[in-house]
Amino acid sequence: MPELPEVETVRRMLAPLVAEQRLLAVVHDDPLRYRNLDGAAGLRIKRLRRRGKYLIFDLERDLELVIHLGMSGSLRLDEGSHTRARIELEGLTVFFNDPRRFGKLLLVPAGDYAALPTLARMGPEPLSRNFTARALAGRLAGTRRPLKAALLSQEPVAGLGNIYADESLWGARLHPARRADTLAFFEVRALHRAIRSVLRRAVVLGGSTLGDGAYTRPDGEPGYFQIEHSVYGRAGEACPRCGRKIERFVLGGRSTHVCPRCQSR
DNA sequence: GCGTCGTCCTGCGCGC
DNA sequence: TGCGCGCAGGACGACG
Numbered sequence: 001m002p003e004l005p006e007v008e009t010v011r012r013m014l015a016p017l018v019a020e021q022r023l024l025a026v027v028h029d030d031p032l033r034y035r036n037l038d039g040a041a042g043l044r045i046k047r048l049r050r051r052g053k054y055l056i057f058d059l060e061r062d063l064e065l066v067i068h069l070g071m072s073g074s075l076r077l078d079e080g081s082h083t084r085a086r087i088e089l090e091g092l093t094v095f096f097n098d099p100r101r102f103g104k105l106l107l108v109p110a111g112d113y114a115a116l117p118t119l120a121r122m123g124p125e126p127l128s129r130n131f132t133a134r135a136l137a138g139r140l141a142g143t144r145r146p147l148k149a150a151l152l153s154q155e156p157v158a159g160l161g162n163i164y165a166d167e168s169l170w171g172a173r174l175h176p177a178r179r180a181d182t183l184a185f186f187e188v189r190a191l192h193r194a195i196r197s198v199l200r201r202a203v204v205l206g207g208s209t210l211g212d213g214a215y216t217r218p219d220g221e222p223g224y225f226q227i228e229h230s231v232y233g234r235a236g237e238a239c240p241r242c243g244r245k246i247e248r249f250v251l252g253g254r255s256t257h258v259c260p261r262c263q264s265r
Numbered sequence: 266g267c268g269t270c271g272t273c274c275t276g277c278g279c280g281c
Numbered sequence: 282t283g284c285g286c287g288c289a290g291g292a293c294g295a296c297g
Contacts, residue, residue: 001290071290100274118292145268
């Protein structure tokens with residue numbers, strides 16, 4: 001599933017290819033799902049950037065083409081069997097492949113995210129200087145939700161999905177069901193450190209490619225961070241830190257993985 | 266206002 | 282072998 005490291009990998013590959021290119025058309029056959037895209041035709045792409053799990057093409061005339069890959073979406077340089085849209089540029093075509101149709105593709109005025117409330121409320125970028133332990137503490141203190149649910153909301157910090165939330169919480173020795181506003185500052189600091197270290201390492205390895213809904217890079221190559229997953233998808237296996245069996249349970253409707261010894265409540 | 270839950274969608278794995 | 286069920290996931294609207 002595309003989370004921050006996967007989306008960042010896509011951005012790094014595509015950004016140099018699309019910068020300064022003119023966008024000729026966004027072609028698709030699902031007008032109910034992908035709306036209002038005609039206005040992008042003919043505009044030059046200033047740059048491709050990432051915000052959390054969103055890819056944003058900054059266009060001329062203060063417009064943004066915003067893409068969310070959902071859970072199975074990818075941007076490819078070749079057509080796939082589940083291509084839902086083609087972004088046609090002067091020199092190349094980028095294919096939006098999305099088997100499960102959870103992805104989004106829309107054109108908005110720059111910075112106007114009324115149609116994307118999660119993007120509008122999004123917390124700081126975890127790999128930026130704005131993301132400090134103190135900032136994280138402030139945002140966690142404001143909610144009574146379970147820690148993992150809070151992280152998945154994108155409000156304390158941008159870009160974490162199910163995989164990297166589980167991995168970061170394991171790294172910080174925190175239980176996902178802990179109420180977010182009960183953390184001591186040393187625990188927030190451990191979480192802050194774990195989030196940054198997990199995401200940095202995952203970006204280096206090109207993200208995680210799993211069997212189900214497999215994410216791949218634009219050139220079709222996989223990521224390799226799944227080899228280093230400590231808990232995600234490893235129920236029944238030994239915790240890499242203490243050897244206790246990893247357990248899986250459902251929290252907020254999401255499959256969740258913990259080491260019952262390292263992550264006591 | 267806040268938190269939780271159901272829904273969207275489709276491929277795949279498993280059980281019968 | 283083949284069928285059908287259930288699960289996976291991010292975002293968001295509905296509901297309590």
